[in-house]
Amino acid sequence: MSDPVDRTIDRSNRAHPGDAQEAFDIPVTDAPAIPLNGSDELDQHTRVDLLKQERGIAKQYHGGPMWMYPAAAFGGIALWVSFFPLTMFFGFPLAVAFVISCVLATGGYVTSHEAMHSNIARKGDKLRWLNEWTGKVSTIPIVFPFSMARMMHLEHHYHVNDPDKDSDYTDEAPNWWMAIYKTWYNRQPGVDGSIHHYKRILAEMGTPEADKALKDTLKLQLLFMAVLFTMAWTGFAIEAALLWWLPRHIGLSYIRFYLSWAPHHPREGKTGRYDCANIFKSRLGHVMSMGMQTHLIHHLYPGIPNHKTKDAYFALKPVLEKRGVDCSAL
Amino acid sequence: MVSITLTAMEIAVRKLFAIMPFLFGIGFIAPLTAQIMASFSLAAPLGMSNIVFGLIFGGTWGLIATMRGRWL
Structure with a gap:
């Protein structure tokens, strides 16, 4: 085929x-x-x-300690994973875990974002592995593999506000409330927006890196579904919904609104x-x-x-x- | 235009993702509906069990989402 x-x-x-x-x-x-x-x-x-x-000015703001990003990423993912047994078996308040999970899902993009730009450690550096793992663990709650996230975010940078090439151009909307609506609309199964749009771009690119990113995406999405279905059919559907499914949606909408729409609106013609x-x-x-x-x-x-x-x-x-x-x- | 050759596994995964909203409906929405009803002590109509109601509700919603490409 x-x-x-x-x-x-x-x-x-x-x-x-x-x-x-x-x-x-x-x-x-x-x-x-x-x-x-x-x-x-x-x-x-x-x-x-x-x-x-x-x-000359910009150079002064490069470098410096970056340990807080890996610390936040690994601490955050450990806390989030711990919420599953804590709420399922040890009576930890689900409402508290839900709120913190939303914060972790959203904030995870920030730590991953530093890794996308290799700001924690560059290629060839001794701590490069830390850069890569910071990126990988940070976006698990939003089911967005680092390989895809990095490629698509760099495409956004290289071609910012180009309607044909900017991977985030589908977030554009005429006003703030339409932008919030679009964060949800773009995730609908039949709409060419958000991750569906990324998948199409990766397929178009056809490079080995793009192919790997596509496979990573499928694997993470299948894992996500397997966890949700297993938890749901063993009596923990509400926990699954409030620890992963809903925080993911809230996080993605928040990220799309604040990291994509707000800082770039209006996008049209602004490619300078x-x-x-x-x-x-x-x-x-x-x-x-x-x-x-x-x-x-x-x-x-x-x-x-x-x-x-x-x-x-x-x-x-x-x-x-x-x-x-x-x-x-x- | 170029053509990409797909492996049998990739074809299978694509087919799976094509019907994912339906699978999500019966795999997640159905038990979620049943457990929410139980936690609020709500009874399913027509003497159905909560999970049967959840399967009908989630399965139908998922099927519609699969066909329309939209959950709402």
């Missing part, structure tokens, strides 16, 4: 960086390959000088270096929006870890304003 796959989309042209090194690999010239936006009044020398200043993400004020604040208020910094310098993004933004703000970035919200 063969399956026809449309592989006409060329993903080889990467307009934006995906990791720390790529962010600095772009030559310090006013090369047309990198849209440098900003005011037309800025001459080439000013723009090149601004980019040098920007990089300085307009691909927003600086915005979240009603839920910095922590509850998972650091997304300053998401533009992350797209400019993916090597700056999440906990330093806000400070990096305030340091970079004068340069960004000269570039024409709307920094009025923060």
Whole structure:
């Protein structure tokens, strides 16, 4: 049996960086390959000088201790797994476990996200295994294998806001309440959104890495179903629903809204270096929006870890304003 | 357009995922419905047991979701 796959989309042209090194690999010239936006009044020398200043500041926010991400990832997964026997056999309050499971499912994406950008340890580093395992365990509660998560997130970075190539473009919606609705709608079995959209992109890519990511996804989804069905038919359906099924849905919706829709809306036409993400004020604040208020910094310098993004933004703000970035919200 | 050759296992898994909403209906929603009813002391209609009601409810809902591609 063969399956026809449309592989006409060329993903080889990467307009934006995906990791720390790529962010600095772009030559310090006013090369047309990198849209440098900003005011037309800025001459080439000013723009090149601004980019040098920007990089000098950004470099200060790279590196530093990253142990808290693996610690949070492994501690979180251990706590979440412990909730299963604790609620099933030892009377631990299910309502408490449910709330914490929602937090862990959602927050797991943040720790995994650092691993996606190899910010915990790069390829060839002694602690590379820690980077990979931090990524792998973090997204188990949302049933999103790390191999797929990393590939699709980097595709989002490379082609941010490109309607054909940005893997997260299906999250776009005209307003916040439609965006929340779409987080649920995109997960429907017959809709080409969310993980269904990712599966299609991976099939189109057809590389060995994409094939592995697809297989990892099938395995994790089958494991998820096997656990839910087994728990349900042995008398623990409510525990299964409140520890894994519902936290996964709540977590995915929260992640899609705050990590994809809010920092990029409106997406249309915003594919430039300085307009691909927003600086915005979240009603839920910095922590509850998972650091997304300053998401533009992350797209400019993916090597700056999440906990330093806000400070990096305030340091970079004068340069960004000269570039024409709307920094009025923060 | 290119063609990808699929193994027998991949074909089987694809077929399984094609009917996953139905399987989810009888595999998860059915016992979940029965256990929620039991925890709220609700009786199934027409003298049915909770699990039979759950299977009818979950199976029907899952079948509709499989055919429509939407849960709601």
